Amino acid sequence: MDRKRFAIRTYGCQMNVHDSEKVSSLLEQAGLDPAASEAEADLLVINTCSIRDKAEHQLYSDLGKLREWKAERPGRIVGVGGCVAQQVGDRLLGRFSQLDFVYGTHNLRRVPALLEGAFEGRRAAWVGEDPSPSRFDLPMQRTRSTEGQGPRRKAFVTVMEGCDMYCSFCIVPSTRGREISRAATEIEAEVRALVEAGVVEITLLGQTVNAYGRHDVRRGHAAAAGTMPFAELLARLDAIPGLERIRYTSPHPLFYDEALIRAHGELEHLCPHVHLPVQSGSNRILESMRRRYTRERYLEIVEGLRRARPDVAITSDLIVGFPGETEADFGDTLALVQEAALVDSFSFKYSPRPGTRAAEMGDEVSPEVAQERLTRLQRLQGGQTLRYHQSRVGGRTLVLIDGASRRGGDQLSGRDLHNRVVNLDPEAGPDLRIGARVPVRIVDATPHSLLAEALASHP
Numbered sequence: 001m002d003r004k005r006f007a008i009r010t011y012g013c014q015m016n017v018h019d020s021e022k023v024s025s026l027l028e029q030a031g032l033d034p035a036a037s038e039a040e041a042d043l044l045v046i047n048t049c050s051i052r053d054k055a056e057h058q059l060y061s062d063l064g065k066l067r068e069w070k071a072e073r074p075g076r077i078v079g080v081g082g083c084v085a086q087q088v089g090d091r092l093l094g095r096f097s098q099l100d101f102v103y104g105t106h107n108l109r110r111v112p113a114l115l116e117g118a119f120e121g122r123r124a125a126w127v128g129e130d131p132s133p134s135r136f137d138l139p140m141q142r143t144r145s146t147e148g149q150g151p152r153r154k155a156f157v158t159v160m161e162g163c164d165m166y167c168s169f170c171i172v173p174s175t176r177g178r179e180i181s182r183a184a185t186e187i188e189a190e191v192r193a194l195v196e197a198g199v200v201e202i203t204l205l206g207q208t209v210n211a212y213g214r215h216d217v218r219r220g221h222a223a224a225a226g227t228m229p230f231a232e233l234l235a236r237l238d239a240i241p242g243l244e245r246i247r248y249t250s251p252h253p254l255f256y257d258e259a260l261i262r263a264h265g266e267l268e269h270l271c272p273h274v275h276l277p278v279q280s281g282s283n284r285i286l287e288s289m290r291r292r293y294t295r296e297r298y299l300e301i302v303e304g305l306r307r308a309r310p311d312v313a314i315t316s317d318l319i320v321g322f323p324g325e326t327e328a329d330f331g332d333t334l335a336l337v338q339e340a341a342l343v344d345s346f347s348f349k350y351s352p353r354p355g356t357r358a359a360e361m362g363d364e365v366s367p368e369v370a371q372e373r374l375t376r377l378q379r380l381q382g383g384q385t386l387r388y389h390q391s392r393v394g395g396r397t398l399v400l401i402d403g404a405s406r407r408g409g410d411q412l413s414g415r416d417l418h419n420r421v422v423n424l425d426p427e428a429g430p431d432l433r434i435g436a437r438v439p440v441r442i443v444d445a446t447p448h449s450l451l452a453e454a455l456a457s458h459p
């Protein structure tokens with residue numbers, strides 16, 4: 001009999017992308033093959049996001065359409081995981097008869113058993129919390145590139161999971177559970193193994209990644225066993241021979257100490273990019289969001305990072321239309337985007353999430369006003385991003401080629417050290433292929449990317 005084939009549809013953050021990679025490894029270990037497309041798959045897994053209302057509704061719309069997909073070939077299986085699965089649990093099975101299994105954010109390792117049951121006609125959900133560090137013990141990550149061309153060059157490595165911050169707008173503490181950090185020796189061993197297999201860039205992941213181990217020992221938080229301060233962890237990884245690029249996401253401003261700021265000037269392989277979510281530029285709104293820092297502190301961190309590493313690119317997340325946000329509050333956000341000289345940002349209209357404090361606040365901003373603010377913010381950021389890109393023209397950088405450019409044609413695309421998208425003409429240099437690290441000169445700038453020509457490349 002042919003081996004069964006699976007496809008995974010992933011929504012949401014990088015944590016979800018990485019969870020999908022882990023599920024993919026588990027399914028391959030269980031004897032399934034990745035399908036070239038969903039049309040060929042016997043199993044479809046949807047890895048869901050519930051950070052905003054729209055993301056959650058995406059699942060319901062997908063499931064509606066999947067009735068047809070299942071009917072096309074009897075025996076097809078649909079599984080749902082991720083943050084909506086964690087929250088709604090087995091009620092999803094009651095609501096959608098086309099759904100075969102549901103797994104929570106702590107239960108990835110149950111997927112093969114759930115699948116086996118599903119092939120035998122048993123529908124089930126597994127969404128229990130698992131507060132033990134053993135939930136990090138999953139099979140070794142795939143080390144071949146998904147494009148099938150040589151070894152994989154980039155990998156995510158989880159250092160902590162969960163969140164104890166309870167920002168008033170945020171659903172994450174109830175979908176990802178309490179903070180838990182992984183032992184530093186395990187992280188280091190995973191990174192070493194990845195590098196040995198050809199990986200040159202790692203992104204350390206955590207919901208509040210720099211709260212790793214919580215070594216600032218805030219009230220009620222003792223340092224977790226086997227951990228070390230985040231800056232020390234970075235230094236350990238920086239010393240691994242063969243590792244060329246270290247990134248981390250997403251940090252929280254509260255957990256920047258002097259050592260972490262200095263690390264950006266000291267560690268050779270730590271990339272000059274920090275994605276540092278600020279959410280709002282108004283102290284009143286920051287307090288109501290329970291972010292636990294002020295705009296002044298945020299700007300101080302940005303300034304510290306620039307002092308340590310003058311070319312650092314700072315990007316951020318912003319929310320507009322939070323309950324009670326006035327025009328003056330919003331003005332503070334616009335001003336902060338300029339003062340922090342954000343190179344780019346993701347901006348969102350506030351979306352009330354059930355069970356969060358902000359959802360009970362009242363004092364809502366009308367959808368029209370929120371939309372209008374979002375448009376103004378994005379216009380400001382767009383101009384700022386373009387100017388930053390233009391300032392890079394003529395400069396040199398190093399690109400790690402990821403794949404084909406989104407711009408179409410036969411251009412290749414990759415990221416530079418500052419995490420900007422750089423497109424390259426494949427004719428423009430020798431050995432331009434996926435996985436290559438190419439020194440380039442930037443020749444043009446667009447609002448969303450840089451255009452470069454290769455200087456020379458090394459494999």
Ligand code: SAM
Nearest residue numbers: 013051169170207250277317318348349350351
């Ligand atoms: N752990 C990250 C942090 O604290 O910065 C949050 C990651 S979250 C997946 C990505 C972004 O979604 C957040 O930084 C925030 O800007 C946005 N977000 C979260 N909850 C939201 C909500 N209820 N409405 C609108 N945007 C939201």
